[in-house]
Amino acid sequence: MNFTSTPLLIEARSVDLGYGKKKILSGISFSIYAGDFVGIVGPNGSGKTTLLRAILGILRPLRGEIVLGGGSNGPFRVGYVPQRDSIDQMMPFTVHDVVMMGRFGKLGAVKLPSEEDRKKVRLALNHVDIEDIMDMSFKELSGGQKQRTLIARALASEPDVLILDEPTNGMDLASRAAIMELIRRLHSLDGLTVIMVSHLLSDVATSVKKLILVEQGLFQVGTVDEILTEENLSKLYNVPVSIGDFLGNKIILAEPRNV
Amino acid sequence: MSDFEILKTILTEFPYALFGSIVAGMLCAYLGVYVVSKRVVFVGATLTQVAVAGIAFSHLPFIEVEPLFGSMAFTLAATILFAQLLRSKVIPQDSVLGASYVVAIALRILMIQSSPAAEVSEIEAILKGDILFITASQFYLLLGVFLVIMALHLLFFKAFIFVSFDAETASTQGFPSRWWELFFYLTVGIAVSVATRIVGDVFVFGFLVIPAVSAMLIARKVRNVFLLSVTFGAIPPILGLYLAFILDFPAGPTTVATAFMFLLISWIINRVR
Numbered sequence: 260m261n262f263t264s265t266p267l268l269i270e271a272r273s274v275d276l277g278y279g280k281k282k283i284l285s286g287i288s289f290s291i292y293a294g295d296f297v298g299i300v301g302p303n304g305s306g307k308t309t310l311l312r313a314i315l316g317i318l319r320p321l322r323g324e325i326v327l328g329g330g331s332n333g334p335f336r337v338g339y340v341p342q343r344d345s346i347d348q349m350m351p352f353t354v355h356d357v358v359m360m361g362r363f364g365k366l367g368a369v370k371l372p373s374e375e376d377r378k379k380v381r382l383a384l385n386h387v388d389i390e391d392i393m394d395m396s397f398k399e400l401s402g403g404q405k406q407r408t409l410i411a412r413a414l415a416s417e418p419d420v421l422i423l424d425e426p427t428n429g430m431d432l433a434s435r436a437a438i439m440e441l442i443r444r445l446h447s448l449d450g451l452t453v454i455m456v457s458h459l460l461s462d463v464a465t466s467v468k469k470l471i472l473v474e475q476g477l478f479q480v481g482t483v484d485e486i487l488t489e490e491n492l493s494k495l496y497n498v499p500v501s502i503g504d505f506l507g508n509k510i511i512l513a514e515p516r517n518v
Numbered sequence: 519m520s521d522f523e524i525l526k527t528i529l530t531e532f533p534y535a536l537f538g539s540i541v542a543g544m545l546c547a548y549l550g551v552y553v554v555s556k557r558v559v560f561v562g563a564t565l566t567q568v569a570v571a572g573i574a575f576s577h578l579p580f581i582e583v584e585p586l587f588g589s590m591a592f593t594l595a596a597t598i599l600f601a602q603l604l605r606s607k608v609i610p611q612d613s614v615l616g617a618s619y620v621v622a623i624a625l626r627i628l629m630i631q632s633s634p635a636a637e638v639s640e641i642e643a644i645l646k647g648d649i650l651f652i653t654a655s656q657f658y659l660l661l662g663v664f665l666v667i668m669a670l671h672l673l674f675f676k677a678f679i680f681v682s683f684d685a686e687t688a689s690t691q692g693f694p695s696r697w698w699e700l701f702f703y704l705t706v707g708i709a710v711s712v713a714t715r716i717v718g719d720v721f722v723f724g725f726l727v728i729p730a731v732s733a734m735l736i737a738r739k740v741r742n743v744f745l746l747s748v749t750f751g752a753i754p755p756i757l758g759l760y761l762a763f764i765l766d767f768p769a770g771p772t773t774v775a776t777a778f779m780f781l782l783i784s785w786i787i788n789r790v791r
Contacts (some may be wrong), residue, residue: 315690339690346684349555351738360680364691368677396738416691 265292267328268335268420268452269314274323276309282321283309289471289480291420291454293328296446298463298483299456301473302496307456310473311424314454315339328419336364338418342425343405348398354408355393358383361415383415387441403434410441420452421445427462439466460487464509487511521760528759538652538660539721539755539773542713545664546725547733547751548671549706551744552682554730560615561600562726565707567622568596569714569722574629574641585640586659590711596622597707601700649717649759649769656716663712667705678702679740717770724774725751732777732784736791750780 269291277283283306291297301307312318313325315337327335338361361383362376384390387407392400397408406426413421426442427435443466446453457463463470463483470486472479474495479486487509492500496513503510519527528536553562569589575581576588596618603614630638652660671678677698680688685695713722729750730743737743758773765772 315686317686317689337690339687341684341686345686347557348683349557349734350551350683350740350743351734352683352740356740357683360683360687361691363676363680363688363693366676368674368693371676412687 265294267291268293268295269328270326271313272323272326274313274325275321276306276313276318277321278309278318284473284475284478285322287478288323291452291469293419293452294450295452295454295469296467297454297469297471298467299454299471299473300458300460300463300486303458305474307458307473308424310471311422311454311456315422336416336418338413338416338421340406340409340413340421340423340426342428343402343409344429346405346409352397353394354384354389354397354400354404354411355380357397357408358393358411358415361412364416379417380411380415383411386414386445387411401434402430403437406430406434406438407441410445414445418451420454422454422456424456425458426455427457427459435462442466460492460511461509464511483509524760524763528763532650532652532759534652534654534657535650535769536756536759538657539649539717539759539769540752541657541660541664542717542721543725543729543751543755543773543777544748545660545667545709545751546713546722547729547747548668548744549709550726550728550730550751551733551747552678552702553706553726554734556682558604558611558615559727560612560619561604561703561706562710562723564600564615564619564622565593565596565710566714566719566723566726567619567626569593569711570641570644570719571622571626571629572711573644573715574626574633577633577638577641578629579632579634586712586715589715590708593707593711593714594704597703598700601696601703605696605699644714644718645720649721649773650762652716660712660716663708667709670705674698674701720774721770724777728774728777728781729754732781735781735784735788750777750784754780 267290271287271289274287275282275285299307299310309318313320358380359372359376362372362379366372366376381390384393387410389404389407389411392404397405400408423442427438430438439462442453442455445451455463455467464487467483470481470483472486472491472495477495479491487502489500489502492511499514501512503512553559569592572589572592573585575592576583576585600614603609604611630641677693680693681695681698685699689695710722729747732750733743733746737746754777755773758776759769761767761776762769762772
């Protein structure tokens with residue numbers, strides 16, 4: 260229970276999630292408050308994406324409900340950053356075109372973008388340091404630039420919560436560090452509520468404040484120190500896991516096994 | 519006969535063939551931009567065959583309805599089915615389309631076999647792509663469909679673009695991709711069913727693919743892809759009819775071959791640029 264005045268943004272109440280008759284997660288409950296920085300972690304196939312889709316409102320729970328709080332101005336708005344590899348585009352959309360899509364939700368199906376919308380787009384581009392590439396074609400960008408463009412699009416929608424799906428997947432070390440730094444900055448300087456799905460525990464461990472561990476029968480919500488324990492991770496991945504500390508960062512090592 | 523006289527003959531003797539094929543070319547070329555960019559080109563091939571099967575169905579002795587109704591009923595039913603099945607992960611997309619394509623051809627053959635001989639020739643004219651004898655009423659029907667579909671697409675341009683670029687995020691922003699995809703496929707279904715009845719399956723499938731690919735090879739802005747694609751849909755029918763006239767070729771396939779020349783030119787421009 261939260262005794263502070265921090266607004267509750269997302270609340271899952273005894274939710275079962277799945278597709279058709281196939282139940283993937285059952286009886287899960289959690290709360291996310293304004294200003295939280297939440298990581299959703301779990302092994303491949305554990306249901307991270309399923310949970311994300313439910314929070315986004317794309318997947319209806321089989322049982323229970325996910326309640327979304329009121330937005331700060333108008334209806335509750337989610338800024339979603341999908342996995343960039345899920346966007347396989349042949350059309351020559353420019354970075355500006357893509358970020359403008361972030362305004363479409365506010366504009367509705369018919370209304371055309373105004374000068375105000377163009378201003379908000381430029382602001383979002385500037386916020387993630389890509390104003391100089393706004394006329395470049397999205398399909399010709401590097402992985403890091405694409406990710407920044409998708410984050411700018413989410414910011415252009417003026418979201419109550421930023422939700423990112425595997426934001427650093429498939430990136431080199433430098434791009435990964437830069438994107439994680441950007442996400443941390445959006446949370447700490449702008450006070451944005453962030454939910455991030457990642458299978459890279461090191462990314463999550465050094466950034467988020469709260470963790471949701473997704474696995475049927477082992478679903479847990481808590482702080483990083485409560486969740487990322489050797490016992491939890493050994494059970495989760497079914498191999499012995501050791502956790503150490505290096506320069507204030509968690510180092511997680513697992514013994515190899517055949518997969 | 520000089521070039522001018524040939525063009526004048528086409529314009530005076532076959533005005534509906536000329537303007538009808540231009541309108542059909544522009545309509546298919548516009549929708550083709552989405553069809554190609556969504557990588558569902560085989561939907562075009564399948565829907566044209568479903569439309570022909572619908573026309574064959576309408577000629578069955580115990581049915582006997584206006585072929586356009588048969589074409590539209592079959593195509594719209596297939597469109598609704600595709601909109602559901604293409605989202606499913608149970609059957610791969612290409613398998614759904616492959617099975618539908620071959621079943622549509624098989625049904626067409628079976629139904630032609632059962633049709634009276636006089637009507638078989640009409641179906642064969644569609645398959646051969648004989649566009650010279652487009653009637654005034656067919657032209658106005660095609661023009662009406664073109665205007666309505668273009669109006670809808672321009673009105674909801676943002677939604678179609680967003681859903682086509684990133685369906686999942688569009689859903690989170692108040693554009694439920696499931697319904698917008700269905701809406702899109704219905705417009706394609708109506709366009710394909712009407713156009714196939716009038717200009718033939720080879721023309722329709724050709725113009726759903728070739729102008730859009732040609733445009734994507736050289737356009738650097740999204741708006742220009744649509745403008746160029748529609749232009750590449752409008753010009754080949756004029757040249758195609760002219761070439762068909764002087765070479766004594768069937769007009770539909772000649773027009774498609776002419777559109778392909780534009781694709782080759784676009785590809786060369788793309789390579790040397």
